Amino acid sequence: MAITFRQLRVFVAVARERTLTAAAATLFLTKPAVSIALAELEKQCGRTLFDRHRNRLYLNDQGRRLLPMADELLARSDAIEQLFDNDALGGHLHIGASYTIGHQLLPALLRDFRVESGHRDQRVTIANSASICTALEAFELDVGMIEGRVAGERFHVLPWRRDRMLVAASCDHPLAAAPGPVAVERLAEYGWLLREPGSGTREQFMRFIAPRLPQWELSLEINSAEAIINAAAAGLGLTCLSALEARHALRDGRLVEIDLDLDMTREFSLVLHRDKYRSPLIERFVEFCRQRDEAVDPP
Numbered sequence: 001m002a003i004t005f006r007q008l009r010v011f012v013a014v015a016r017e018r019t020l021t022a023a024a025a026t027l028f029l030t031k032p033a034v035s036i037a038l039a040e041l042e043k044q045c046g047r048t049l050f051d052r053h054r055n056r057l058y059l060n061d062q063g064r065r066l067l068p069m070a071d072e073l074l075a076r077s078d079a080i081e082q083l084f085d086n087d088a089l090g091g092h093l094h095i096g097a098s099y100t101i102g103h104q105l106l107p108a109l110l111r112d113f114r115v116e117s118g119h120r121d122q123r124v125t126i127a128n129s130a131s132i133c134t135a136l137e138a139f140e141l142d143v144g145m146i147e148g149r150v151a152g153e154r155f156h157v158l159p160w161r162r163d164r165m166l167v168a169a170s171c172d173h174p175l176a177a178a179p180g181p182v183a184v185e186r187l188a189e190y191g192w193l194l195r196e197p198g199s200g201t202r203e204q205f206m207r208f209i210a211p212r213l214p215q216w217e218l219s220l221e222i223n224s225a226e227a228i229i230n231a232a233a234a235g236l237g238l239t240c241l242s243a244l245e246a247r248h249a250l251r252d253g254r255l256v257e258i259d260l261d262l263d264m265t266r267e268f269s270l271v272l273h274r275d276k277y278r279s280p281l282i283e284r285f286v287e288f289c290r291q292r293d294e295a296v297d298p299p
Contacts, residue, residue, distance in 0.1 A: 016140050068276060146200060173256070175190070178258075187216070190237060190238050193239040200266070
């Protein structure tokens with residue numbers, strides 16, 4: 001069996017993009033060339049690697065068995081090409097970050113990582129925590145940085161740093177001037193502005209606040225923290241969000257934190273797929289993040 005790196009690159013690209021057209025675009029090949037390379041690989045393996053449905057390709061059990069090995073071989077091949085390049089830290093690093101981390105922490109972190117390592121070839125995908133885990137499972141990302149909890153043995157989860165959640169409202173909200181801590185049960189009297197299901201922030205609301213309310217009303221669901229802040233400042237309801245996300249709006253007086261006798265601390269995590277090959281670049285970035293933990297200062 002003479003499987004080539006070209007065939008493996010096509011296989012991994014198709015696994016990630018799920019269409020021949022999209023895979024061809026990422027590889028700068030024609031669609032027929034991608035189709036031929038994939039057909040040759042499946043012929044040499046003696047079995048199909050994808051299920052076909054409505055012009056989309058989905059990894060089957062055989063394809064899922066091959067993906068971690070193909071990904072590792074390609075990563076090692078790239079590392080060999082960089083081995084004697086003046087000892088530079090080579091390779092491409094694809095980072096997935098949840099919204100709070102991606103917007104508030106990652107820019108300064110990447111700035112300092114570039115200064116410390118000299119590495120410049122990074123790509124960042126920002127999405128909710130559930131989407132980041134899905135992309136990790138499909139080997140589309142090298143490392144995830146999330147704010148939600150992770151289930152499943154397929155991931156290696158490294159606790160990274162802590163974050164405080166708070167409840168906020170507009171300055172003229174009835175609870176804004178309440179003396180002393182507000183009873184959590186009173187929050188049920190007002191509508192809520194929340195992130196979409198799958199986000200770490202929504203998960204924290206469901207963990208800390210929702211179980212303590214006899215009932216609660218979803219006033220508006222938005223998949224943007226900045227939009228939620230603006231909606232809360234406009235008086236559309238209460239919101240539960242990260243202190244990192246809220247700090248500018250609180251400082252500028254657009255929002256007021258509601259004083260609650262409730263500790264809402266969550267943990268940010270670094271997440272890696274257990275079967276993914278960890279190149280020297282991935283190891284270096286993870287170690288850099290863990291050394292920085294609470295020392296990361298958002299802009």
